[in-house]
Amino acid sequence: MIALCMLGCVLFNFPVLALFNVPATLFGVPLLYAYIFLAWGLLIALMAWVIERRD
Amino acid sequence: MLRGWVIVVVSFAYLGLLFAIAYYADKRADQGRSLIANPYVYALSLAVYATAWTFYGSVGRAAVDGVGFLPIYIGPTLMIALWWIVVRKMLRITKENRITSLADFVAARYGKSALLGGVVTVIVVIGIVPYISLQLKAISSTFTILLQYPEIVMPAKVGAVPPLQDTALWVAIILAAFTILFGTRHLYSAEHHEGMVAAIAFESLVKLLAFLAVGVFVTFGIYDGFGDIFARAAADPKLAPLLTPFEGVAGSYASWVWLTVLSMLAILFLPRQFQMTVIENTDERHLAKAIWLFPLYMLAINLFVLPIAIGGRLHFPDGTVDADTFVLTIPMAERQELLALLVFIGGLSAATGMVIVETIALSTMVCNDLVMPVLLRLRALRLAERADLTGLLLGIRRWAIVLVILLGYLYFRIAGEAYALVSIGLISFAAVAQFAPAALGGIFWKGGTRRGALAGLLAGFAVWFYTLLLPAFARSGWLPVSLLEEGPFGLALLKPLALFGLTGLDQITHAMLWSMIANVGAYVGVSLAGTQSAEEHRQASLFVDVFRRLPEGGGARFWRGTASAQDLHNVLARFVGAEAADAAFRAYAARKGVRWPDEPLAADAEFVHYVETVLAGAIGAASARIMVGSAVKEEALTLEEVRQILDEASQVVIYSHRLEQKSRELEKATAELRAANERLKELDRLKDDFLSTVTHELRTPLTSIRAFSEILHQDPKVDLAQRRKFLGIIAKETERLTRLINQVLDLAKIESGRADWHESDVDLREVVSDTLTAMGQVFQDKNIRVETRLPEVVPRVRADLDRLIQVMLNLLSNAVKFCHPTEGRIEVALAVEDAALRVEVCDNGPGVRPGDERIIFDKFAQAGDALTGKPQGSGLGLYISRHIVEHHGGRLGVRNRPGGGACFWFTLPLARGAPLAEVTHGEEESAHR
Known part of the structure; x- marks a missing residue:
């Protein structure tokens, strides 16, 4: 879980965010917006997987 | 159809429904079939995090800077990843110590300090009141907007209407009444409000559904899906920057990071979050599901924020409509009456949920950590002697609720229009973030002291006050604006918005940076510089080692005192009621295997600790300490005693x-x-x-x-x-x-010391020549040449003649054995030297092997390993000879001659004081050695 928190800190921080801060789109959705929500969803999925697998 | 009375009736019906849910949940809890004891309700109840600020304010912020609102929800997601470590520990600590609030938590950690609890409470009240006023503002302004339907008119300035016609006042009064109904119907054990939790979980569902409904309506009803909205935004030069908000602004990343950090701390330390996450938790295992369900909720409620914001900007291009109200005004503009009503109810849910939980948490703090400690210390009130204080406790809490909400209203009246919704929320976030060092440090670092926590809190709070609240006052016109622009007394270095010349950051980032430096610095610095009292030390290990501690009575280790069970019962009954006190006693007795009340309970340290913990569940750790102290003759924990323990x-x-x-x-x-x-x-x-x-x-x-x-x-x-x-x-x-x-x-005799010695004056010269004569035949047989060097006269010695002859014979026969087989030659010499007679017997044989010089005199050594060429003999001769010589006070030895051959010699002292006949056994022994 600590690793996931760190992963999140990297995903939602300056250098990585800057990569997606461009006026491109993904299926018509701005890339930054799409990236944040996809990464967020992925992080939640990983958290669920780790915590439910715990026992 | 959307007339005023319809809205009012629907709102009240909704509140009534909430109350019904709460009532039902409480009923179920009393029957032992808890409605809320499952992870889904727990996760939903955590969503009290999403207030009116989320419901309306996120869109408002998104309409200005795109994804800039997201850190407030991403931060919590990151923090929740750590919950399994952090919150689980807090849960365990809270359960074992019956902590009732955040202030109680901090106070209990630092030696049950009433002062610290009070400081935390004051900070919370000051920090949270603006947040509550924000909710009031949201309800009243959305109500006002909805009343104007189908027109879309922004509400007038708040100051313009007299208070009695101000909807916000009525909203405040209704909410206060509702909260009192929810939170203080009776005194809950350990502050579990099951009914409230159920109602809040329901509200979370309602607000999520309402927001999703608007989102779907805007995205797919008005426009043609996400792609369509974003395409239109990209085409509009005014909206395009929203899509890449970080363009070229360095400060944006900094504020993004600090907002993330801020909300990471807020999700732990907002009083309502602490209440829901920690205090109201019924089972530690629920945490596991909540860890991913709650972030999922936040993701869902944010999905449509940006589309709605862009939709609103597209819909009301002239900017007359406040972006904070887009969620409501878009359905109104589209003539969707039901949807607008649903949105209003959703917003109402978000706001009421927050106000209810927040004020209940605050009232518990105000009651347990601010008012009670003071009242209990005022001896004039003789409070400690009153029979039943449950009524008093409830009264204090009710008044605290009214007071907090009215304070919120006052703030709304005075400072209401100064800020957009988001900024007020962030100021509150920054205030509660000040608890992070003391609380987090408290559960992971044993070294934190009461003074350190106090210094950190006060320093952080002071900076927060100076850099965030003062500017807010200045903008509201309470203080001269020159304070912001030129600094106090014209000192530019102390400008509240650019402290020490730090510029280029937004206000929140700037305040967080300085307040955290001050807070953490003071906390760690003062903690390291000072020492802990015994009580602090005990509480520190209770908190930090909560998973390692023995579950039973572990907290009572260092307590000494005397008490009677009856006194303790009285104290408990006064605060929780006689029935609950009986139940608590019975539970303890059952654990100890005692049939109370038929058999007496021993009021030992463990029991006193138990009562204190139960009491803490009602009135907080600090107050419980005072109360139990009044009932118990406590001799606990003087420094002297601790020293004694250390001495032991x-x-x-x-x-x-x-x-x-x-x-x-x-x-x-x-x-x-x-x-x-x-x-x-x-x-x-x-x-x-x-x-x-x-x-x-x-x-x-x-x-x-x-x-x-x-x-x-x-x-x-x-x-x-x-x-x-x-x-x-x-x-x-x-x-x-x-x-x-x-x-x-002979050997046996000599060894045992029983040998007979016949002493007489002996002429050694005679002894030598006699033995040589006796051996003459042998020499002749073996063809051995004998040379003698004997002086004419030698002094006589006192000795055993026969024994000396034995020694001489032995040495001579040894020499015969070892001398050259064909040209044997033996030299015998007698001389006087150093007050002793010295006899030498030398041969021309192979000599003694180097290293064997000592061994050959040993009685046993010769037995196994014979000397070179030794033809016969037991090897006892030399040993016996040495004994005889030593008995006479002389020495026997051997040396190799340079040309080959061995020289055996012995000495006999001339002047021996005592006659030799009666030598004691011991002396003989030592001579022997």
Whole structure:
């Protein structure tokens, strides 16, 4: 879980965010917006997987 | 259809429904079939995080800077990843200590300090009141907007209407009444409000559904999906920057990061979050599901924020409509009455949920950590002697609720329009973030002290006040604006928005940076510089080692005092009621296997601790400490006693040190014994060897004697010459046998000290020449040349003549044995030197092997390993000789001559004071050695 928190800190921080801060789109959705929500969803999925697998 | 009365009726119906849910949940809880004891309700109840600020404010912020609102929800997601470590620990601590609020938590950690609890409460009240006013503002302004339907008119300035016509006041009053109904119907044990939790979980569902409904309507109803909205935004030069909000602004990333950090802390320390996450939790295991369900909720409620914001900007391009109200105004503009009503109810849910939980949490804090400690200390009130205080407690809480909400309203009236919704929320976030060092440090670092926590909190709060609240006052016109622009007294370095010249950051980032530096610095610095009191130390280990501690009575270790069970019962009954007190006593008695009340309960340290914990569940740790202290003659924890405990500990250390020393000595003794044993074994072995050698030596002559006598006996025809030869051999062997036996007997005598010594004045010169004469035949037989150097006269010595002759014979026969086989030569010399007589017997044989000089005088050593070329003998001769010489006070030794051959010598002292006859055994022994 600590690793996931760190992963999140990297995903939602300056250098990585800057990569997606461009006026491109993904299926018509701005890339930054799409990236944040996809990464967020992925992080939640990983958290669920780790915590439910715990026992 | 959307007339005023419809809205009012629907709102009240909704609140009534909430109350019904709460009532039902409470009923179920009383029956023991809890409605909320499952992870889904728990996760939903955590969503009280999403307030009106989320519901309306996120869109408002998104309409200005795109994804800039997201850190407020991403931060919590990151923090929740750590919940399994952080919150689980808090849960355990809270359960074991019956913590009732955040202030209680901090106070309990730092030695149950009432002062610290009070400070936390004051900070929370100051920090959270603006947040509550924000909710009031949201409800009243959305209500006002909805009333104007179908027109879309922004509400007038708040100050313009008199208070009695102000919807916000009515909203505040209704909410206060509702919260009192929810939170203080009766005194809950350990502050579990099951009904409230159920209602909040329901509200979370409603607001999520309402927001999703608007989102779907805007995205797919008005526009043609996400792609369509974003395409239109990209085409509009005013909206395009929203899509790449970080363009070229360095400060944006900094504020993004700080907002993330801020909301990471807020999700833990907002009073309502602490209440829901920690205090209201019924089962630690629920945390696991909530860890991913709650972030999922936040993701869902944010999915449509940006589309709605863009939709609103597209819909109301002229900017007359406040972006904070887009969620409501878009459905209104589209004539969607039901949807607008649903949105209003959703917003109402978000706002009421927040206000209810927040004020309940605050009222608990105000009651337990601010008012009660003061009241209990005021002796004039004689409060400690009143029979039943449950009513008083409830009264205080109710008044606290009213007070907090009215304060919120006042703030709304005075500062209402100064800020957009988002900024007010962030100011509150920054205030509660000040608890992070003391609370997080408190559960992971034992070294944090009460003074450190106090210093950190006050320093952080002061900076927060100066950099965030003062500017807010200045903008509201309470303070001159020059304070912001020029700094106090014209000192530019102290400008509240650019402290010490730090510019280029937004206000929140700037305030967080400085307040965290001040807070953490003061907390750690003061903690390290000072020392903990005994109580603090105990609480610190209780908190930090909560998973390691023994579950039963562990907190009572260091308590000493006297109390009666009846006194404790009285104290408990006053605050929680007689019934609950009985139940608590019965539970404890059952655990101890005592049938209370038929059998008495021993009011020992563990029991007092138990009562204190139960009491803490009602009135907080600090107050419980005071109350139990009043009922118990406590002799606890003076510094002296702690020192005593330490002394005892050091005594134990000393004992164990001594023990170690003893065991070391024992080890040494054992080693000595083992060595002695080894030596004995070796001696034993030598003795065995000696015996076998002696036996062998005895058998050799015996065998030949027997063999020859048998021949003579059986064969009478042996001729005379043969017979004589055989008889000669027999005689020689018998002689040898006798000699051997004599030697062994001698040895035994000498060794046991029972030898007979016949002393007389002896002329050693005579002894030497007599023995030489006696051996003359032998020398001749072996063709050995003997040279003697004897002085004319030597002094006489007192000695045993026969023994000396024995020594001389022995040395001479040794010399004969070892000297050159064909050209043998023996030199015998006698001389006087250094008050002693010295006799030397030298041969020209091979000499003594180097290294054997000492061994050859040993009684046993010769037995096994014979010297080179030694033809016969038991090896006892030299040993006996040495004994005799030493008995007379002289020495016997050997040296090799340069040209080959060995020189045996012995000395006899001339002047011996005492006559030699009666030498004691001991002296002989020491001489022997």
